[in-house]
Amino acid sequence: xxxxxxxxxxxxxxxxxxxxxxxxxxxxxxxQVAKMAGLPRACRAVGNVLNKxxxxxxPCHRVIRTDGSVGGYNRGRQKKIxxxxxxxxx
DNA sequence: CATTTGACGCCAA
DNA sequence: TTTGGCGCCAAAT
Numbered sequence: 001x002x003x004x005x006x007x008x009x010x011x012x013x014x015x016x017x018x019x020x021x022x023x024x025x026x027x028x029x030x031x032q033v034a035k036m037a038g039l040p041r042a043c044r045a046v047g048n049v050l051n052k053x054x055x056x057x058x059p060c061h062r063v064i065r066t067d068g069s070v071g072g073y074n075r076g077r078q079k080k081i082x083x084x085x086x087x088x089x090x
Numbered sequence: 091c092a093t094t095t096g097a098c099g100c101c102a103a
Numbered sequence: 104t105t106t107g108g109c110g111c112c113a114a115a116t
Contacts, residue, residue: 011113030098034112045113047097052114065098072097080097 011037012049019050022062025087029066047072062087 009017014037022028030043039045043066050060051074061080065071073080 034098039112041099041110042112043098044096044111045098048095048112048114049097051097060097063097067099070097074097077097 011039011042011045014038015046015049016053016055016058019058019060019063022059024059025090027062027064027084030063030071031066033063050074 015033018033018036019028030046031040034040034042034046037046046063050058050063051072053060054074061073061075061083063071064084070077070081070084
């Protein structure tokens, strides 16, 4: 506790926190996440960070492109589409 | 420390 | 509308 070191969350950490907060059936764009993380132009960096993420606790499949395209997924594009489609039918 | 990578976004043709 | 190319940025190598 006392030893609070300016723990600046890395951009990656911020992205994970933001994506974790995406409710089921909802979706966010890479640009939106980047903006929330403090870098409105780091849309690419967001995708890069999520690409290295293998934590199922992070619903990174809810992050899509700004133009509405599903984008990519480290587990298979089709899988991401299925998940989104599944959540679509709440 | 320099260079490459890549799940993006936007514009001109 | 679709395609090609450029910009932009953190993380990995």
